[in-house]
Amino acid sequence: MYEPDAEAMPADELTALQLERLRSLTGRLLAAGGQTATRLADAGVRDSRDVTALTDLPRLPMTTKDDLWGAYPFGMNVVPLSECVAVHGSSGTGGRPTLVSYTRADLALWARMCARALAAAGAAPGSIVHNAYGYGLFTGGLGFHQGAVELGATVVPASGGMTQRQVTLIRELRPDVLACTPSYAIRLGEALADAGLRPGNGLGLRAGLFGAEPWSGEFRARVESLLGLRALDVYGLSEVIGPGVACECLAAADGLHVNEDHFLTEAVDPATGTPVPDGTPGELVFSSLTRQALPLLRYRTGDIASLRREDCPCGRTLVKMSKITGRRDDMLVVRGVNVYPSEVERVVLAEPAVSPDYLLVMDVRAEGRRLVACLELQPEGGAARAGLAADLAARLRTELGVGVDVRIMPPGTVPRSEVGKAVRVVQWTGGDPPLPGLE
Numbered sequence: 001m002y003e004p005d006a007e008a009m010p011a012d013e014l015t016a017l018q019l020e021r022l023r024s025l026t027g028r029l030l031a032a033g034g035q036t037a038t039r040l041a042d043a044g045v046r047d048s049r050d051v052t053a054l055t056d057l058p059r060l061p062m063t064t065k066d067d068l069w070g071a072y073p074f075g076m077n078v079v080p081l082s083e084c085v086a087v088h089g090s091s092g093t094g095g096r097p098t099l100v101s102y103t104r105a106d107l108a109l110w111a112r113m114c115a116r117a118l119a120a121a122g123a124a125p126g127s128i129v130h131n132a133y134g135y136g137l138f139t140g141g142l143g144f145h146q147g148a149v150e151l152g153a154t155v156v157p158a159s160g161g162m163t164q165r166q167v168t169l170i171r172e173l174r175p176d177v178l179a180c181t182p183s184y185a186i187r188l189g190e191a192l193a194d195a196g197l198r199p200g201n202g203l204g205l206r207a208g209l210f211g212a213e214p215w216s217g218e219f220r221a222r223v224e225s226l227l228g229l230r231a232l233d234v235y236g237l238s239e240v241i242g243p244g245v246a247c248e249c250l251a252a253a254d255g256l257h258v259n260e261d262h263f264l265t266e267a268v269d270p271a272t273g274t275p276v277p278d279g280t281p282g283e284l285v286f287s288s289l290t291r292q293a294l295p296l297l298r299y300r301t302g303d304i305a306s307l308r309r310e311d312c313p314c315g316r317t318l319v320k321m322s323k324i325t326g327r328r329d330d331m332l333v334v335r336g337v338n339v340y341p342s343e344v345e346r347v348v349l350a351e352p353a354v355s356p357d358y359l360l361v362m363d364v365r366a367e368g369r370r371l372v373a374c375l376e377l378q379p380e381g382g383a384a385r386a387g388l389a390a391d392l393a394a395r396l397r398t399e400l401g402v403g404v405d406v407r408i409m410p411p412g413t414v415p416r417s418e419v420g421k422a423v424r425v426v427q428w429t430g431g432d433p434p435l436p437g438l439e
């Protein structure tokens with residue numbers, strides 16, 4: 001552990017620390033006098049001492065992405081711009097950027113959170129971290145970069161894209177840790193295999209930190225067999241800090257430990273905003289207790305996961321979140337049945353012949369919306385087994401209760417992305433089909 005005193009803190013000490021920090025956060029937001037201060041006053045909180053226990057949390061106001069957009073670019077900062085040293089953000093699903101400011105202390109905190117994640121993946125001084133997250137406004141590249149430096153590992157700032165150069169770097173530098181999106185891990189793994197680098201034959205990767213986009217347990221199995229490493233999930237979002245909000249550990253690789261000493265975590269019913277019990281999927285809500293420039297109270301992420309508290313073999317006492325199963329806004333409704341893209345992924349990738357590159361096309365041209373799963377076969381899988389598409393459609397119907405048209409497309413039809421986040425779902429609203437040959 002990078003910060004064992006914090007990561008393995010006894011529950012009662014952690015609760016006391018969180019309460020103290022929640023009060024400090026409330027005090028800073030009230031003093032800043034912005035929209036959150038008004039909402040706090042409306043909720044009867046005029047002084048930080050009005051927050052007496054963590055159980056007060058559900059009566060405190062929430063913050064949304066719309067609040068950030070409305071205050072774009074710096075309106076929700078609670079320190080002067082002269083104290084901010086960086087901005088980062090996300091191009092976001094809706095195309096509008098969300099910008100987030102950092103003070104020097106925020107950057108230091110972020111580096112420590114990413115160092116925790118890297119340490120949870122077994123990285124240490126002497127490790128070589130190949131960082132293929134994109135460098136720039138996106139938080140992935142610079143977040144892991146600073147985390148690796150903080151940890152004392154050697155970071156290779158490969159950034160995204162230029163895959164052949166990445167293959168060369170990996171062949172020559174022999175990194176033990178890989179950090180990139182799960183979809184790029186597949187891309188890189190295929191390129192490494194083409195170059196003759198396979199697990200046990202020139203590849204010394206031991207662990208990977210993969211996040212920034214949803215990926216199922218079945219996808220994990222693909223990444224692990226292609227790259228011969230332990231594939232760990234890492235989660236975060238710019239609004240809260242970037243990557244390093246939560247990460248799986250090498251010991252269990254089963255659920256992500258949330259750094260809840262800095263990011264107080266709740267799961268709420270997406271429709272009503274009321275807390276759901278541990279173990280029940282809900283929308284994740286974070287309060288960034290110790291952020292300086294842009295501290296957020298009860299920020300609604302839109303991400304769906306469940307929380308659980310249990311002993312972990314790694315010794316961390318931090319609450320665990322499940323993998324993200326979907327986003328509040330990416331649920332597909334097919335003839336009245338709700339389904340998340342990641343559920344479709346889980347079912348289709350359980351079939352070994354299917355490649356992890358796929359695209360779900362939501363055909364909304366006519367009344368009864370139609371979901372088409374455009375799949376490809378594994379490069380070495382040979383010809384499609386007769387009836388494969390029909391089998392998969394039947395499995396989707398049995399397991400998810402949803403009717404999906406399954407199409408096996410010719411190799412190379414589904415677009416691969418070299419940089420940024422994989423696009424897994426497109427809407428077909430009219431005109432040409434989103435993929436050639438689809439009808």
Ligand code: DLL
Nearest residue numbers: 090140211212213214234235236237238242243324
């Ligand atoms: O994606 C931060 C990050 C970078 C996380 C590198 C992990 C690794 P944003 O660009 O602001 O920040 O996008 C945040 O991405 O609300 C989720 O919907 C999604 N997301 C992030 N990590 C995961 C994950 C970064 N492990 C949004 N699983 C979040 C599923 C994820 N979705």
